[in-house]
Amino acid sequence: MLLALSATAIVILVLLWEVLVPHVDEYLDRRRARRARVTNGLDYDPGRERRAEQRARALLKSCVNAEEWAMYRDLGFVRVWGKAGGDGVEYAYLIYPHKPIVAYLPQTGVLLNEYCVEFPDQTRPYGSARLPDSDDVLAKWMALTGDERRLIATANMHLIGRQVDPKQVRRDLWRLAQWERQRLREERREGVA
Amino acid sequence: MKFLRMKPGHGEVLIAEGDPEVETDERELVEAFRRQLDEGLWAAVPIENRTGRRQAHMVKSFDEVPRDAERVIFFPRAAGGAL
Numbered sequence: 296m297l298l299a300l301s302a303t304a305i306v307i308l309v310l311l312w313e314v315l316v317p318h319v320d321e322y323l324d325r326r327r328a329r330r331a332r333v334t335n336g337l338d339y340d341p342g343r344e345r346r347a348e349q350r351a352r353a354l355l356k357s358c359v360n361a362e363e364w365a366m367y368r369d370l371g372f373v374r375v376w377g378k379a380g381g382d383g384v385e386y387a388y389l390i391y392p393h394k395p396i397v398a399y400l401p402q403t404g405v406l407l408n409e410y411c412v413e414f415p416d417q418t419r420p421y422g423s424a425r426l427p428d429s430d431d432v433l434a435k436w437m438a439l440t441g442d443e444r445r446l447i448a449t450a451n452m453h454l455i456g457r458q459v460d461p462k463q464v465r466r467d468l469w470r471l472a473q474w475e476r477q478r479l480r481e482e483r484r485e486g487v488a
Numbered sequence: 489m490k491f492l493r494m495k496p497g498h499g500e501v502l503i504a505e506g507d508p509e510v511e512t513d514e515r516e517l518v519e520a521f522r523r524q525l526d527e528g529l530w531a532a533v534p535i536e537n538r539t540g541r542r543q544a545h546m547v548k549s550f551d552e553v554p555r556d557a558e559r560v561i562f563f564p565r566a567a568g569g570a571l
Contacts, residue, residue, distance in 0.1 A: 343497055350499025354492070358534040358561070360542045395569065411569030414494075418527075421497030426564070430494045434563045437532040437544035445546075451568035458570060 343421065351429035359436055365478075370470055373432060375439050389467065390435045392428035395458050396450065404468055409459050410450035412438075489553075491520055493529070493562040500561070508555055521550045521560070529562040 356364045363373045377386040377398070386407065389397040395409035414434045415424035426434065438446040455461050491504040504520035506513030524531065525548070532544040533553055544561075547553050553560055 340497075347495075347497050347499040351494075354494075354500050354561075358542065358544070363542075412566050413569040414564040414566055416494070416496050416564045420495055423496050424564075425496050426494055427496070427499055430499065430563070433561075434494065434566075437534070437561065437563070438530070438546070438566055441532050441544035441546035446566055449566045449568060451570070 344427070347427045348429060351427035351433070355429040355433045358433060366474070367432060370467065370474060372467060373436060374471065375436060378443055388439060389464065390432050392431045393425070396435060397455065397459055397464050399468065404465065406455040406461055406464055408452050409455055409457060410447060410452055411458060412446065412450040489517060489557055490559050491517065491562065492559055493524065494564070518550045524562045528565050530565050532561050533557045534559060534561065
C-alpha cells in the first residue's frame with residue numbers, strides 16, 4: 296500500500312515538474328529582460344528630452360526669422376520659400392519636425408512632392424540617433440536656406456500621400472493663410488495706433 | 489566665435505569658442521572645425537542677407553566661415569529618410 300502511494304506521489308511530482316518548468320523558465324527570462332533594461336542607462340527620460348527640446352527651441356528662435364519662429368510656435372511648422380526655380384514660378388516648402396518636407400505652390404495650393412530626409416546622429420549619445428524636434432526643424436531650415444539643391448538631392452522624393460496626409464497638409468495651408476491674415480490685421484492695427 | 493553641435497537628447501553643445509583674430513584661438517577653432525567635419529557633420533552659419541532676411545550659409549571649410557560670424561552650428565549630415 297505504502298509503496299503504491301509513494302509511486303503515485305513520484306509520478307504526480309514528475310508530471311507537475313514537466314508542466315511547471317516552462318512557466319518558471321519564462322518567468323526567469325522576463326525577470327532577466329526587465330533587469331537588463333534598467334541597467335543599460337539609456338532608457339527614455341522624459342525630463343531630459345524636455346530640457347533638450349527647450350534648448351533646441353531657444354536655438355531655433357535665435358536663428359530663424361521672427362515670422363518663421365511665430366509660425367512654428369503657433370502652427371507647429373515653418374514655411375520656407377524655394378529658391379531653385381529659375382522660371383519665376385513661386386514654390387515653397389513646409390518643414391515639420393521629424394516628417395518629410397512638403398513642397399507646394401503657394402498661389403494655387405497644389406501639393407507637389409514630399410521629401411523624406413533625416414539627420415541621424417550615429418554617435419547616439421543617449422541611445423537614440425534622433426535630434427530634438429526643434430533641432431530637426433532647424434537642421435532642415437539651415438540645409439534648405441543654405442543649400443537647397445544639396446538637401447533636395449539627398450532626400451528621397453515621393454508623391455504626396457506616402458508619409459504625410461494630404462488632407463492634413465491642406466488644412467495646415469488653410470491654417471497658415473488664416474494665421475497670416477490675422478498677423479496682417481494686428482500689424483495694421485499696431486501701425487494705426 | 490562659438491561652435492555649437494546639435495545632439496540627440498541634449499540640444500546644442502558648445503564644442504569650441506574663441507576669437508579667430510587670435511592666432512592660438514584660430515588654430516583651435518580650425519582643429520575643432522576639421523574634427524566635426526571628419527565625423528561627418530555639416531556646418532552652417534546663421535546670417536542675414538542684404539534684405540535683412542535670416543538664412544543659413546553652409547560651409548565646408550573654416551576659410552568659408554565669415555570672420556565676424558558669432559556661431560557655427562554643426563549638425564548630422566542629411567540622409568534620405570524612409571523609403
